[in-house]
Amino acid sequence: MCIMAQIIKKGPSWMVRVSIMGDDGKQHKKSKAGFKTKAAAKAYAAKMEFQKTTGGVALVSGTLFPDYFKDWFNLYKRSNVTERTALTYHQVYNALKQYLNVPVEDIDRRRYRQFMVDFGSNRAKSTVSKFNSLIHACVKDAMYDGVVHKDFVASTDLVFDKSKTREVDYLSIDEIQRLVSHLVKTRNVHFTSKYMILTAIYTGARLGEIQALTWSDIKNNTISINKSWNETTQDFQPTKNESSIRTINVGDQLIALLKELNFNKKQIFVSQYHTVPTSAAVNKTLRESLKACHINRRGFHFHSLRHSHVAFLLANGIDLYAISKRLGHSDITTTSRVYSYMIDEYKNLTNNQIIKALGKLSSV
Incomplete structure (x- = not known):
């Protein structure tokens, strides 16, 4: 890119005219008038000329x-x-x-x-x-x-x-337990959407992260999140960001359920149609399951399961820092901002626990 600036006397003031030869070979012109002094015009011209930024911008x-x-x-x-x-x-x-x-x-x-x-x-x-x-x-x-x-x-x-x-929508502990019970009772190894919903409840992982899971990501009682799934290209892609790469500890229950799907295939949630269920398909199954459980949550969707996972952990006294790492947030500030409403709801529970603990300090 070639840039040339002209400083022109125009009546009592000065004008700057810049000619820019772009990489496409076309010339573009820009001008600005009204500078009271030639020095001011020169300063503006210098500012208008090529300013180098990192990476060649x-x-x-x-x-x-x-x-x-x-x-x-x-x-x-x-x-x-x-x-x-x-x-x-x-x-x-x-x-x-x-x-x-x-x-x-x-x-x-x-x-x-x-x-x-x-x-x-x-x-x-x-x-x-x-x-x-x-x-x-x-x-x-x-x-x-x-x-x-x-x-x-x-x-x-x-x-x-x-x-x-x-505010973020999430299920109560009772609703989570009812939903899990329904999913477990009605699961079918040929249709993997319910297994994906259960995985979200147990891990708090994002949909794309769950869609991308392969058997090599399951080791002992841990699930490794190291890639995501692109529904458009039907291929793997990087996670949302670097902090999203993480290892999530899970219990025997989820691992046992996932092993039911092991049909010598690379991706865990490939269905009988040899495809990974899409967002639309999984959300349809979720809505049907909520209805079967008599849970009325208008607008509740797959990502809301991530919020429900956080609510369940908070209700059970899990430290916010540990939750942040489990979700793959870059820092605890992100977790606090996203779930501020939910955290406020559980403050009363925490305050009651504090008062109860302090009450043990003295018998007076």
Whole structure:
């Protein structure tokens, strides 16, 4: 990419005109006028010229933030995320195009706060929080690369529509036990969806992680999560992130159930049709099973089993750090944020336990 800048006297002020020869051989021009001094124009011209960033990303002043975000994703993230996660990044790009389609260098705390108000005011907290975290990751890399000088995201509060914000849905201990009992009684080795649901309840693993399980991942009483399954390509793919790679301890009950499926095949949950059940198929089985158990949970889906696993562990006094590692979260902060509502519900239980324990200190 070749960039040339001209500084032109225009009446009482100065103008900067930049000619950019792209890699495609086409010339693009951009100009900005109104500089009071030649020095100010020179400074702007220098800023507009090629700014090198890590990995060969080039930023010319005037680059719109959505375009920078898209380039950043393709360079730093695309090769390491699933198709589903890539779709989320694309949704962020579209949101930026609609609400923050301005040059990178023109964004400050005030402008980003306005974006947060415009975008978040009619969206759920989970959506706003996710988008904000992805944008923040981009901005932090931009700071490291010298593209921006201030983290305008860090001190901006989230704005969201409380009426659209649903807390994570999960089953009570009684409901989990009823569901497990039903699944065990009605299981069929030729249809593996119920075995997948049981695995989710016992491990808290994600659907893609369960779909990808092979017999080599089962050792003693542990399940190794080291890959995921892509329904589109019908092939293995990397886990959601590096922290998702983990080993989960399980009991004899689940291992015994899984061994029923050992028909000399590589993947554990291949059905009689020689395919791994899709998300739609497993969720259909889940809905039918909940109905059979007289459990009414509108909108409950496979990922809700992960939440139910966490609820069950919290109810049994399991340490949050241990739960975080079991889920494959990068740190305990993620677990605390995602399950804050659930954790609050169990605070009363913990407080009662504390008072009871303290009561043993004295007989007075």
